[in-house]
Amino acid sequence: MRIPKHVGIIPDGNRRWAQNKGMTKDKGYENGLDPGIEAYRACRDMGVEEVTFYGFTTDNTKRPSIQTKAFTDACIKAAHILNDEGASLLVIGNTKSPMFPKELLPFTNRTKGKDGQIKANILVNYGWHWDLNTLADAQNVNKNNIQNHIQSFDISRLDLIIRWGGRRRLSGFLPVQSIYADFYILDEYWPDFNKNHVLEAFKWYNTQDVTLGG
């Protein structure tokens, strides 16, 4: 089976999941932590080299504070869980804003990772405009090196993006790296994650051609 090198994870549906269970929206995020490490392990065990999780965006921080606190806490915990697992971890986002949690500053330079582990990236207080803005300050940009000049330069081109929660859109997720990525959408909410979702996405990906626009 042809395995994607880099998988993007859009873990959507936490709030809808919580509401369906009769809980307040903010309760969904904590139930997304186990899915995160399970998804990382499933990808790693299948031979994926890099996984990027969509944590939260600068847009998301306009939500009620009980929710922003909940998803920020979940990102902090997720980073520590992935670090404990031994992933080569990178947290990337706008660190200059007060919405970026200080607890994650140590992970804004990629950690080395343990043998047998893979790269894991979490977008935290990320914004697509923030990501592209450095292009405007760059010198000698040409068609072959745009990616070197964006903020997320250390995140490679995505092969497959899996989104939970049924929405069929990118919502600002790494626009440059997503250019040629195949999208796989699952209707299940992220807290209802099952390892088989990843396998299902990989089986579908295996049936797709790769042209990179050619």
Place this chain on the structure above:
Amino acid sequence: MRIPKHVGIIPDGNRRWAQNKGMTKDKGYENGLDPGIEAYRACRDMGVEEVTFYGFTTDNTKRPSIQTKAFTDACIKAAHILNDEGASLLVIGNTKSPMFPKELLPFTNRTKGKDGQIKANILVNYGWHWDLNTLADAQNVNKNNIQNHIQSFDISRLDLIIRWGGRRRLSGFLPVQSIYADFYILDEYWPDFNKNHVLEAFKWYNTQDVTLGG
């Protein structure tokens, strides 16, 4: 029904359609012309304000010359058909490359369009890197004005992208304008276009929420 203001059309599957009919791949493109004007009219009649067609990319021009000639000719014809219809037409792409057809230079400034018609854009010899590259020369770029500084500044944010031919990816289609767009994929090949495909996509779009990342 909530109607998208701006619809992106990725008219894929021309070559597979031709091969299925026992023709050579290059024969598919001419059969994509009628679908183009039908799609424009369907959108216009539903109240859409702007339609963007993915013509061909700088990546596509690496294909065999019999194919590049065929899709270039189809784009030239499509532009004239839309212009005759009275659309407010804009052809956008890298005009400095020899692959950009001279016949389309008159449409690289938007035409006025007739009363009752809408904006129609065709990407011709377009490249996502070409589109973003001007950011590097821009002054005073900030999170709210990135779109003003890209080559395709005159193309608005996309609400809905409809792709024919079953592939679930953007393939470099307007990365900035696609940030929040909903994707609707049809398995049918573009030459098998039917107006009902557009209606089906609009019905689905009507069931989606619009958060713009919030």
